[in-house]
Amino acid sequence: MSLMERVEATIDRLRETLLRCQEADGRWIFCFESGVMTDAYMILLMKLLEVRDKRLEEGLVERILARQDKDGIWRVYEDETEGNLSATVDASVALMYAGAWQKRSWDARRVREYVLHRGGLRQVGSLTQVVLSLLGHLPWDRYPRVPIKFLLLPLWFPVNLFDLVGFTRVHVVPILAAADRKYVAWLPERPDLSGWEGMKPDDLPSILSDSPLNEWVNGAFASYPAGAFGTLSRREEALKWAEAFMLGWLEPDGTLYSYFTSTFLMVFALLALGYPKDHPVLVRAMQGLRAFVCPLDEGLHLQETTSIVWDTSLITYALLKSGLKPDHPAIERSLRYLLSRQQTKRSDWELKNPGVPAGGWGFSDINTLNPDMDDTSVCLRALTPAACQLGGEYRSAWERGMTWMISMQNQDGGWAAFEKNTDKKWPRWLLPFHDSRTVWTDPSTADLTGRTLECVCRYTGLDRRHPVIRRAVTWLTEHQQWDGSWFGRWGIAYVYGTWAALTGLAAAGWDLRHPTVQRGVRWLLRVQRPDGGWGESCRSDQERRYVPLSFSTPSQTAWALDALIAVHDRPTPEIKAGVRCLLELLEKKDPRVFRYPTGAGLAGQFYIHYHSYGYIWPLLVLSHYRNKYGHADK
Numbered sequence: 001m002s003l004m005e006r007v008e009a010t011i012d013r014l015r016e017t018l019l020r021c022q023e024a025d026g027r028w029i030f031c032f033e034s035g036v037m038t039d040a041y042m043i044l045l046m047k048l049l050e051v052r053d054k055r056l057e058e059g060l061v062e063r064i065l066a067r068q069d070k071d072g073i074w075r076v077y078e079d080e081t082e083g084n085l086s087a088t089v090d091a092s093v094a095l096m097y098a099g100a101w102q103k104r105s106w107d108a109r110r111v112r113e114y115v116l117h118r119g120g121l122r123q124v125g126s127l128t129q130v131v132l133s134l135l136g137h138l139p140w141d142r143y144p145r146v147p148i149k150f151l152l153l154p155l156w157f158p159v160n161l162f163d164l165v166g167f168t169r170v171h172v173v174p175i176l177a178a179a180d181r182k183y184v185a186w187l188p189e190r191p192d193l194s195g196w197e198g199m200k201p202d203d204l205p206s207i208l209s210d211s212p213l214n215e216w217v218n219g220a221f222a223s224y225p226a227g228a229f230g231t232l233s234r235r236e237e238a239l240k241w242a243e244a245f246m247l248g249w250l251e252p253d254g255t256l257y258s259y260f261t262s263t264f265l266m267v268f269a270l271l272a273l274g275y276p277k278d279h280p281v282l283v284r285a286m287q288g289l290r291a292f293v294c295p296l297d298e299g300l301h302l303q304e305t306t307s308i309v310w311d312t313s314l315i316t317y318a319l320l321k322s323g324l325k326p327d328h329p330a331i332e333r334s335l336r337y338l339l340s341r342q343q344t345k346r347s348d349w350e351l352k353n354p355g356v357p358a359g360g361w362g363f364s365d366i367n368t369l370n371p372d373m374d375d376t377s378v379c380l381r382a383l384t385p386a387a388c389q390l391g392g393e394y395r396s397a398w399e400r401g402m403t404w405m406i407s408m409q410n411q412d413g414g415w416a417a418f419e420k421n422t423d424k425k426w427p428r429w430l431l432p433f434h435d436s437r438t439v440w441t442d443p444s445t446a447d448l449t450g451r452t453l454e455c456v457c458r459y460t461g462l463d464r465r466h467p468v469i470r471r472a473v474t475w476l477t478e479h480q481q482w483d484g485s486w487f488g489r490w491g492i493a494y495v496y497g498t499w500a501a502l503t504g505l506a507a508a509g510w511d512l513r514h515p516t517v518q519r520g521v522r523w524l525l526r527v528q529r530p531d532g533g534w535g536e537s538c539r540s541d542q543e544r545r546y547v548p549l550s551f552s553t554p555s556q557t558a559w560a561l562d563a564l565i566a567v568h569d570r571p572t573p574e575i576k577a578g579v580r581c582l583l584e585l586l587e588k589k590d591p592r593v594f595r596y597p598t599g600a601g602l603a604g605q606f607y608i609h610y611h612s613y614g615y616i617w618p619l620l621v622l623s624h625y626r627n628k629y630g631h632a633d634k
Helices: 003-020 037-048 054-066 085-097 102-117 126-134 148-152 166-180 213-221 234-248 260-272 280-290 308-322 329-340 348-352 373-389 392-407 426-430 434-440 446-459 467-478 494-507 515-526 539-543 554-567 573-588 591-595 613-632
Strands: 293-296 299-302 599-602 606-610
Touching: 003 308, 003 573, 003 613, 037 054, 037 085, 037 126, 037 260, 037 280, 037 299, 054 085, 054 293, 054 299, 085 102, 085 126, 126 166, 126 260, 148 166, 148 213, 148 234, 166 234, 166 260, 166 348, 166 434, 234 260, 260 280, 308 329, 308 373, 308 613, 329 373, 329 392, 373 392, 373 446, 392 446, 426 434, 434 599, 446 467, 446 494, 467 494, 494 515, 494 554, 515 554, 554 573, 554 613, 573 613
Parallel strands: none
Antiparallel strands: 293 299, 599 606
């Protein structure tokens, strides 16, 4: 069987597999799998709200234990050499509260030794520190104090809450509310972690002083007029504002902004503000979170959110590229679903992009408030054939979405994930929790800019000299790394960014003759593995340098291949080797290879294994290979 015949057979097999697992309403549902953090926190939340569900708790415990490595610790990706301190503490504490730790005393000793070797509880990541404070295992005075009055600073002030990106705001507000009250939830069967702390309070560094942000806030309120809550003190006014903010951004399912972690923190914050545990808001939030449960072979997993719009739009686009027509029943169903998820009401993004009609898409099926560039661009790709051939509501939705997406281009020429021109420098200087620096703001990134540029160039008919396109191309050329690669924010990492940048530049008319493209191609070929594929470690995301894996992954191999196919008129030996590797990966189905996380969230703490990626990206790139090279590769 020739290489092209193998490609054709694999396309058919992947397509049939995806068609069989489509839901009746047009969706595709795949697990959005991360580490054990959300599983652990769900156990704590159940204890907090006195929710008794033996099956759920046992399933979460089962998965947490299944993810424990042979050395007794937890990792957020396989090749994390020293293990992950935060994940290990999250898992251990949850198991203790669940009563599943007492039977594993040998593990408890090993884990405690590991935690102390890594510096103790006071060295865990920022979110884990907050959770330990909420449970009374670390003092709230441990942190630089960001005053709750910070929330009242107006939009015109040079420092204010809305300088942070939306998904960060919905985490910061409940943390500040709970921290202001120094709220502690004393859960039953509370374990004694006093021997896990590491440094004594007297040994702590000077970061315990107030945050520099205090000076800004106090200076602002010296002349800031009275607020909207009458005779209340500034502190009480800010707490009322925090409460109104959280309630104002609830999704219809009861979750805060459709994320588990923000909803988890909101529950603690509302309890700190006096809500009873059986308050309808808290009951509804818990119901919404329970819908995030995903069954796995190793137990039950609590997803951070669902990826249904993302998966459905990508699968629809890949199926169209594989040869299905817009009037195919499966495509018709998926497009109807995507139309129902287009967001047409205004949200926070309008603060810095006023006057533009809403029209984007979000990541999850429950998301109604938080559209993003990546989901919007893929939905537009999926809708394009129907918009062109069938018109009507497809065309109307497409035009509205494309107008919104283009309008979100930043002043610097790039695109960010969620909001426009939200990249001030002060959060990285003035806010505590340095491990969260990558999520405070929403700067332009190579992956978003490249993918959005590719969408605009391929599907709008804009002249490549148009300012929107020229500015995006300039941003990409100015942000190429010295070695020829680009860093990708939302995937792992340099392969992901380089793929997005090169496919965007190719759509804008740049080919192999351009030095920027040449450097990017040379880099991809330098990091191609001996088996013909590509594999990059999550350590790249942490260390901001390329770190190879010891094996190739299907999604990263597909991304690299897609970039090379985009800029080559004929299949090269390196492209053919990559295709052969990808076909072999799909045939062998090694779980280790398919489970490696290639989605990025928070550097060093949160990475995603998309269960859909083993189907989507191979189908898409093999279709591109066949469609471009036809019978040239026998």
